[in-house]
Amino acid sequence: MIPTEHGMPCPPLEARLPCGASPCPKDCQVGPWEEWTSCTSACGGGTQSRSRAILTEARRGGEPCPSDQDRRTCNIGACDRDCQLSDWSDWGACSRACRFDASAPSGRRTQARAVSAMQVGRGECPEATDAARLRGERCNEQLCGARFDRCVGDRDILVLVDGSDSANFSAQLELVAGMAQHADKDMRFGVVAYGSKVVELSELTADRAALAAALKKATAPGGLPNLAAGEVAAKNLLVRAQFASSSDDVRRAKVVLVLSDGAPTHVEQAIEEAGEIRAEGLRLILGVVDGGSPEVRAQVCALAGAPCEANVEAVTSWAEMPRQPWRFLAALCERLEFARPEPDVGFDWSDSDDGSADADGS
Secondary structure: OOOOOOOOOOOOOOOOOOOOOOOOOEOOEEOOOOOOOOOOOOOOOEEEEEEOOEEEOOEOOOOOOOOOEEEEEEOOOOOOEOOEEOOOOOOOOOOOOOEOOOOOOOEEEEEEOOEEEOOEOOOOOOOOOOOOOEEEEEEOOOEOOOOOOEEEOOEEEEEEEEOOOOOOHHHHHHHHHHHHHOEOOOOEEEEEEEOOOEEEEEEEEOOHHHHHHHHHOOOOOOOOOOHHHHHHHHHHHHHHHHHOOOHHHHOOEEEEEEEEOOOOOOHHHHHHHHHHHHHOOOEEEEEEEOOOOHHHHHHHHHHHOOOHHHOEEEEOOHHHHHHOHHHHHHHHOOEEEOOOOOOOOOOOOOOOOOOOOOOOOO
């Protein structure tokens, strides 16, 4: 209706009201995830975590931020792991130059595998003497044949003689004298006696006259055969000599020859000390009066280490020892040769006939 001249004016046909004056909501913004951290455990179950930065916080009712931390499990496998072994070593030297007689075992040589990584948790690792880590083969199976005149080899020989009341002390000294008489002039011998106490009879020396003099004035300590104490003294003497030697001497093979009836006192300690000698890189040989006892033979093998037959020379009695120096020299020397011995330097113990012919057949 159109208003008349005297009517009320029309109200506004449009209206404008303010709206949207409040600021808009702003959602949270986050950055990308960082790299996972290292696992907290190498095995048995660990955790890894990662995080991300918050770039913009949520405002005015905007979408809230998601978590800026993340976590997961890792390395859930069992911790138990067996040890790892190195490759086989080269073959070692043969334990004998030849067989003294038909009853003597042949030489043995071995090769071994070291542990390159230890076992973890309940993992397993074979013993050093296990077939997985030690193997051997026969060598130098031939008989020594005609009697030799010279023992060849770059060696330091420390002889442990049984000076107890139950041993034949003089027979052992005769054996040492016989071995020294037929050894290379540069081969050194030392002698230690064990019994109720330990007595150093001769330091390591290549002087045959000095060795002979030391043996002639030696007296047995007596008492019970405390081999363990003797082994400690022998090891210390050889190690001490090694540190005092030139670089050429350090490379000399070092051997401890133990003379025993196989029944020392403090057996467990003696076995432990024998292991310490081998751990020093020294060879240990047992010269044993074998009475046939299985218990004693087991103790001898425990002392000698593996393989037992490579490190044991057996005779039937103390009196037999000085008659068979070549039995022991075949195990001690690098090789045996035909050569005339050096002129007599004071040994008056004769080398009794061992049943084999001289090199010249006489």
